[in-house]
Amino acid sequence: MASEDFVPAALRRLWRMSEPSRLGRRPALDIDRVVTTAVGIADRDGLGGVTLPKVAQALGFTGMSLYRHVGSKDELLVLMADHALGPPPEPVGADWRAGLRDWALAQREVFRRRPWLVHVPASGPPSGPNQIAWMEAALAILARTGLDWPHKLGVLSLVGGYVIHSARQDSEFASARAEGQEQGEAEREWAVALARLVRGDRFPETARLFSSTLFSAPPPDIAGTDVGDMADADFSLGLDVILDGVAARIART
Incomplete structure (x- = not known):
């Protein structure tokens, strides 16, 4: 018995190992068409716009016909996430820090193009070919x-988790701005409101934060800064802190 026979059906579909049609002719519908169509809907309408009936309608088939190619809506999301992530860029340079920074920035750029990706529920560790390629x-x-190996996996989880969290936050802020809420203004209003509630005797450091200039009217050079540039600066700062920690751990080894 071939080793492929021990691969679960969902993984066989994820890695495109499905059996060919026994009728001797190419089927009218396949996994790639289903997934590509679903990703197109998500790109246009967001993740909430993807349903099996909508995907089937876009393909000109009935909803039941999709179950031959995807076992469930949850499986479709896994297939979509791996397809939409795509392969990683080729690594550049020999320095680990620059390489890991480029890896993080490249993944963040994918999430910026497809913000719905960060809202796909986590269904387990990386399992698709593109996800494994990014891990590799x-x-x-x-x-x-x-x-x-434990430290490598820890660093991978930490950096990857930071990228996803940052991208999800950017997506949520973008949605708020689309509804008429400006990020900087919202943050200042939040700080002003909490400053009235946070007492220095109970939360001394947080009270000092809210009374600082950070949440007051920004200086002219920040006031004219694009929101995306500010997000990039915040992301780079956090990533540098993480990489500093990785460098310290490497030095200890």
């Missing part, structure tokens, strides 16, 4: 560090 790229970069 990061592990190849970390191979230059001398870290052991």
